[in-house]
Amino acid sequence: MSNNKLMIDTNKSLPSQYYLDSDIHEKEKTKILYRNWHYAGHVNQVANPGDYLTLKLGDESLIVIRGDDGELKGFFNVCRHRAHRLLEGSGHVKSITCPYHAWNYSRNGELRHAQNADKMPGFDKSDYCLSGYQVATLCGFIFVNLDKDATPINDLADGLEEDLRQRIPFLDQLKPIQYDTGRPSSINANWKNVVDNFLECYHCTKAHPAFVNMIDMDKYETEIFDIWSRQYASTAKPENKAYQFDKHTSVQDMCFWFLWPTTALGYFPGAEALFISAILPDGVDKTTRFGHWLVVDETPLPDNFNNYMNNVLFVEDIALCESVHQGLRSQSYNQGPYMIDPDHSGISEIAVQHFHGLIRQAIGYAQGG
Structure with missing residues (x-):
């Protein structure tokens, strides 16, 4: 596990008000959205x-x-x-x-x-x-920051470019798919719900059965760094229930990255292709996730790849996020524990805890956590 300089002083998730309170949302705009990349x-x-x-x-x-x-x-x-x-x-x-x-x-x-x-x-x-x-x-990706005095992104995300280049040898050959449509982009949930969901695969066995049929969850690893994290699975099954791919293709593994505060990217097994998106708040209870797939030289994607991504996996995740957002309104709920085993296995919620620590560091502590 990497040395994480951020001190986490809680073992419980962000209280519900962080996801529902309009004053906190306004504070996030000024202290997170307008001050980061x-x-x-x-x-x-x-x-x-x-x-x-x-x-x-x-x-x-x-x-x-x-x-x-x-x-x-x-x-x-x-x-x-x-x-x-x-x-x-x-x-x-x-x-x-x-x-x-x-x-x-x-x-x-x-x-x-x-x-x-x-x-x-x-x-x-x-x-x-x-x-x-x-x-x-x-790495060819454009980032914006409204803070004219902000530290350069490469200085903040120490080690990220090196990690991307090491794990994506085709990185400089990627180009956006020209007509990349059909993917849901609007989610009726707070943006932090969407990030939380992206940062852990503790939910995958129950919520994404085809995904765990493809990915070897015993080889799933999560690591956290200063302002970014990585989820990695070293092996996958070409014959699976999500989409089938050639066992001889150069990409047989899976890797997801998150860059504070809103950028998600990664690749799936079976193709020299990468997704990247920004998870952006559109009010307290709505999120826009915009982005696209990039491929090498118009590489054809595996059969059923787009259907699985757009109509199965993303739809499953949207339903999870929207259900959680509704549940956060219940008087019966405020916070829950992070499920982090001593070995920091790949399905632990260590990256969620890391993200919540960055939120608390940026906007301060609301009453109760």
Whole structure:
């Protein structure tokens, strides 16, 4: 087990109020969402100057765009005139024009044109450039952070890039699947419920029967690090109830990673493919999990792979998270124990405890825990 510098001082889970209280949710926005690194996309989605994507983070709408200098830029998706939203979705632009009063900005964020500005004494276009934030890449993945003074992601996630490259030899060959649809993305549960569920496989034997028929749970391991964790199973069965795969394919194992506070990624056996997603709050009791699959050179996925992921595994997890969220409203429940055996087996909840410690560290302790 890795040396975890975070001191955990409780053996019980977060109290229910952490998942239900609107004041705590507001505190999370200012102290977690707006001060940490979140996954936004892949560099191949914004490969050329003018290519852009947008995302929602709490109350903020954000733009990531490839500037004329070839560098990635991060701008708040808000016109500096009257606060109208500038861009929607993803695409390509020669410049950014506000749909409201046609203020026009360069792809580097400078205000280029504002009607009648030349008739206003003292009006300086340089005073009204788009407001920006930090953008960084890690292994080709784009991350954003609204805190301009935040520590670089590679310094915070010490050892993560090395671990990814060691376990994913095809990492630099991955490209997003162009038409990656059909996967549920909206969950009627607090975002921390969704993260909790991702971080443990204690529930897998009961809740994911096809998964445990494929993965050798005796070889399942969980490790925690400063702000990230890893779940790994070294062997899997090509003939199984989830989807069948070639026993000679290069990927015969499974690995999931979590990067504080919202990024989940990993691969399944049978294909040189990787999923990555951001688990983002959309209010107290709703979560949006957005992301995509990436593959090597349009590698075909095993038969029934997409059906199992989209219509079985993800649906099972969504039902679990939504049921837990409803149960947290019961007057009969406040906290439960972490199930962590002395050997820290792969099905223990050590990564959930680690995540909860980071939550408590970020926003402080609410009454009762």
